[in-house]
Amino acid sequence: MKTVCELHQCAGCMACVEICPKEAIMIKDTLSSYNAVIDENKCVNCNACHKVCQQNHTPEQKEPVKWYQGWASDIKIRGNCSSGGVATAVSLAFVKSGAPVYSCCFENGEFRFKKAVTEDEVKQFTGSKYVKSNPIGCYKEIRDDLKKDNRVLFIGLPCQVAALKNYVGDKLGINLYTADLICHGTPSPKLLDVFLKQYNKNLKSSGSMIFRIKAKMQIQVDCKSIVTKGVSDRYTIAFLNGLTYTENCYDCRYADKKRVSDITLGDSWGSELSLEDKKDGISLVLCQTEKGLEILENADVELRDVNLEIAVSNNQQLDHPSRMPECRSAFFHSIKAGKNFNREVKRYFPKPCFKQDVKELLIRMRIKKA
Known part of the structure; x- marks a missing residue:
């Protein structure tokens, strides 16, 4: 091969x-x-x-020149986003200026990249996607836009940003603005389908897919929770414990403070800001280039200083790739053999699963709120 x-x-x-x-x-x-x-x-x-x-x-990776935490100034935008809404605010600034934005959305059963030129079209990008996405089609379209001397904003994973830079080249890249997302790793969408089929669901028949609401990690299909509301499902547990990523993710060269994009966006986990701010969502923002500074200056966002050590310690992918669990090979062997996804996750990660099982029981007994 x-x-x-x-x-x-x-x-x-x-x-x-x-x-x-x-x-x-x-x-x-x-x-x-x-x-x-x-x-x-x-x-x-x-x-x-x-x-x-x-x-x-691999394109050149640069140290951040500025570190921030913050959120979209618009309360509604901040409330509707997984984190602080900075990605949406940045995207809106671009389309308002007449420049297109490319990012990932869930459409027709696939996580695909699309072009947005209106404020309404930007909304389709909202939300975290804990699965691999497919950028096919957007590379050529972005190159065509750049050939017309249009500014373009691309928001994606670091590997996707790097691939796009290679595809368009340095000359056309003058008008290309990029934002990469701090990434733990990504599972195959086929694996997500294996999980969903336990609940008689699949990607192709799903109209919408939500992986988290603020700090509450749980899959929702068509606005309905797969499991009891407020409880993390087995797919989420497996993802958060680094079990399900494709093999390359454990050797990711982009899991470092040096970034390949103009700005980097993530969650400001461990923030020293107020509990109320944490509840509403706080984005972590790294800025590597003059283009990055331009992006932030034009966006309707509120930015605060952030403690670098705390930011890195709570976002390990700014220091090293996710560690491969020792049980990963055995887990995938079992899944490929047709064994039950939920049962296998519980087999290899009994403690977090037991914790969520207890939480589910307490919620059902109305002892704990969802």
């Missing part, structure tokens, strides 16, 4: 698929890893896929 990058290290950025002139590349998803596989019967050895691959060629 001939692959674009090292075996099992594909991040699923899909840039190689999009740039190939012969449609010779297919992403093979085995649940536990991705691989960009080359069809040697179609390949003409142009090497475009190898050049665009961010695993093979």
